[in-house]
Amino acid sequence: MARRKKTNNKYDVILKLTKKDQKGLLKIMAKIYFVYRKEKKDKITNEQANNEYVKYLSRFVPLVKDLSHAGYESLKDLSNLSTEELANYINELGMNYEEFKQNYHENVNNFMKLILALAILDKNDIRISKINNPKKTLNSIAQGSYLYMFENSLDCLSDDDQERICSIFRKDFSYENITDNEKSLIEEYHNKFMQEYVNPYVKDEVKKEDLLYMVKTLGQNRNSI
Numbered sequence: 630m631a632r633r634k635k636t637n638n639k640y641d642v643i644l645k646l647t648k649k650d651q652k653g654l655l656k657i658m659a660k661i662y663f664v665y666r667k668e669k670k671d672k673i674t675n676e677q678a679n680n681e682y683v684k685y686l687s688r689f690v691p692l693v694k695d696l697s698h699a700g701y702e703s704l705k706d707l708s709n710l711s712t713e714e715l716a717n718y719i720n721e722l723g724m725n726y727e728e729f730k731q732n733y734h735e736n737v738n739n740f741m742k743l744i745l746a747l748a749i750l751d752k753n754d755i756r757i758s759k760i761n762n763p764k765k766t767l768n769s770i771a772q773g774s775y776l777y778m779f780e781n782s783l784d785c786l787s788d789d790d791q792e793r794i795c796s797i798f799r800k801d802f803s804y805e806n807i808t809d810n811e812k813s814l815i816e817e818y819h820n821k822f823m824q825e826y827v828n829p830y831v832k833d834e835v836k837k838e839d840l841l842y843m844v845k846t847l848g849q850n851r852n853s854i
Contacts, residue, residue, distance in 0.1 A: 637832040638839060639823070643699045646826060650692040657685050661767060682763035689770050697747060698822050700740030701815065703843040706835065718844045729848035734803075736847050741804035742797050745811060746779040748818035749790050 661682070668678035707715065719729050760766055761784055762777075769777040779794045786794070796802065807815075 636836070636839070637830070638835045639702065639827050639831050640699065640835065640839060640843070641833075642827045642830045643695060643702070647692060647695045647699070650688070650695055654688065654692075657688055661685050665764070679763055682767055683760065686760065686763045686767050686770075689767065693743060693770070693775060694747060694822070697740045697743035698819055700736070700847075701744050701819050702823070703847060704737055704740075706840060707843060707847065710840070715844070718841055719848065722841060722845050722848070724845070724848050728850075729844075732850050733847050736849075736851055738802065738804050739851070741807065741815075742802065743775060744815055744819065745807060746775075746794050746797055748811075748814045749786070749794060750779075751818050752814060753786055753790060755785055 664673070664678055664681045664685075667673045668675065673681075710718070716726065719726050760778070766778045769775065779798065
């Protein structure tokens with residue numbers, strides 16, 4: 630596929646956000662390691678270490694949010710394509726249709742787990758300071774897993790919301806089973822993100838090559854959450 634021309638559409642804006650949030654993360658990982666070593670050698674207290682972990686965790690969570698919103702926005706765009714249009718895009722990219730469907734379902738499941746859980750936290754006004762075990766949460770995120778962050782390390786949710794978040798991260802969860810109320814919750818949460826961080830900075834419309842890029846991204850094999 631030809632190299633994409635430089636544009637400033639909504640995906641470009643979100644990509645700039647992710648790059649900004651990724652900046653300095655390697656240095657932060659090194660700092661986390663030094664805090665861990667100090668804690669292990671009793672050079673700082675557990676409370677002091679947790680305060681440091683919370684500070685560093687606050688640098689990771691925005692990146693998780695950016696990625697989940699980017700995935701959701703691309704799902705909305707691809708959902709507007711007809712089956713024929715999507716099939717043509719898949720053929721144009723030289724991708725296998727059945728393989729695409731399997732990877733697409735897995736990738737959509739991954740970011741829908743994230744954005745639904747984040748929307749529930751947002752509804753309850755849960756902030757980073759509410760995380761009980763920031764060290765374990767940081768370790769989970771560093772390994773590409775967000776389950777612990779939502780399922781076990783927050784204690785300010787109702788029983789229903791806590792149970793729902795636990796169910797979201799089960800292996801048999803499918804985004805197709807998200808309720809209408811949850812869809813509305815996600816849409817409200819996503820629109821708030823787009824209106825604040827993306828829409829004011831968009832100058833270009835999404836073109837065919839941008840959709841081809843999103844089809845390729847969602848059709849690739851990735852690790853599950």
